[in-house]
Amino acid sequence: AQSVAQPEDQVNVAEGNPLTVKCTYSVSGNPYLFWYVQYPNRGLQFLLKYITGDNLVKGSYGFEAEFNKSQTSFHLKKPSALVSDSALYFCAAGSNRDDKIIFGKGTRLHILP
Amino acid sequence: DAGVIQSPRHEVTEMGQEVTLRCKPISGHDYLFWYRQTMMRGLELLIYFNNNVPIDDSGMPEDRFSAKMPNASFSNLKIQPSEPRDSAVYFCASSFLVGEQYFGPGTRLTVT
Numbered sequence: 001a002q003s004v005a006q007p008e009d010q011v012n013v014a015e016g017n018p019l020t021v022k023c024t025y026s027v028s029g030n031p032y033l034f035w036y037v038q039y040p041n042r043g044l045q046f047l048l049k050y051i052t053g054d055n056l057v058k059g060s061y062g063f064e065a066e067f068n069k070s071q072t073s074f075h076l077k078k079p080s081a082l083v084s085d086s087a088l089y090f091c092a093a094g095s096n097r098d099d100k101i102i103f104g105k106g107t108r109l110h111i112l113p
Numbered sequence: 114d115a116g117v118i119q120s121p122r123h124e125v126t127e128m129g130q131e132v133t134l135r136c137k138p139i140s141g142h143d144y145l146f147w148y149r150q151t152m153m154r155g156l157e158l159l160i161y162f163n164n165n166v167p168i169d170d171s172g173m174p175e176d177r178f179s180a181k182m183p184n185a186s187f188s189n190l191k192i193q194p195s196e197p198r199d200s201a202v203y204f205c206a207s208s209f210l211v212g213e214q215y216f217g218p219g220t221r222l223t224v225t
Contacts, residue, residue: 032212043117043204043216044156090156094212099144099163101212105155 002027004093006104013081014112021076021107023091033074034092034101035065044090050074061085081111117217119205125223131193134220137186138207146214147180147190148204156204162188195224 003026013019025031032051036044048059055067065076076089088108094101118137126132138145147159160170162182170180177196182188192199202221206214 034212041219043206043218044214046213046215049212092212099211100146100158100161100169101214102158103156 002093002095002098002102004091004102004104006089006091006107008107009105010108010110012110012112015083016080019076019078019081019085019109019111021089021091021109023074023076023104024072025074025091025093026072027093027095029095029097031067031072031074032094032096032101033065033067034094035059035063035074035076036090036092036103037061038088038090038106040087047076047089083111083113085109086111117205117207117215119203119217119220121220122218123221123223125225126195127225128196129194130224131191132195132199132222132224134190134203134205134222136188136190136205136217138188138205139209139215140186142207142209142215143185144208144211144214145182145188146206146208147188148206148216149201150204150219151201159190192222195222197224200224 005024034049035047038044050057050067058064088106091104092101120135146161150156159172160180165182180190202219204219206216208214
């Protein structure tokens with residue numbers, strides 16, 4: 001069965017510092033990996049995806065994520081955090097064998113001014 | 114395109130009443146997903162459609178829940194009868210590519 005783990009419920013980072021939000025996955029077949037962001041009282045917004053190719057994927061708002069096959073991880077990163085990055089972040093995984101994706105439970109990111 | 118449209122945005126109803134949530138996907142998207150989000154259970158996939166056909170409804174919690182997609186422009190999710198534990202935010206999402214889903218603003222359902 002497919003699964004996604006986000007081991008941290010909350011991550012606190014000072015503004016201007018680099019941030020990392022962790023995600024590991026388990027899927028059958030070739031992994032399709034995604035990050036979404038949710039701001040208060042809004043639906044989820046797609047940030048970036050890995051399907052194939054370069055292990056470092058760049059997405060919206062300066063975010064990037066690194067696919068690591070041996071560690072089955074897809075951590076979200078940003079070199080310099082902004083207060084406006086504070087939100088709930090979801091990692092999701094699917095595969096070439098399925099149309100649906102499975103979401104992690106989410107990590108709340110707090111950027112401290 | 115206006116994005117995924119959901120209505121109503123808020124619904125307050127009494128236990129036992131029928132609730133209907135509506136969704137208009139993005140034109141050209143052939144996948145439509147219904148999710149439920151609560152603090153306790155997080156984001157749960159209820160059902161999804163491909164080309165208007167239900168593909169997987171294993172996430173529908175009970176027979177009280179049903180969903181239809183009569184055409185490519187519309188889907189509804191019904192709860193009959195509603196119960197307080199159904200209180201949640203219900204999201205509709207659509208996609209053209211697998212995984213790259215576009216979410217609506219959600220319907221916040223409160224059942225008293």
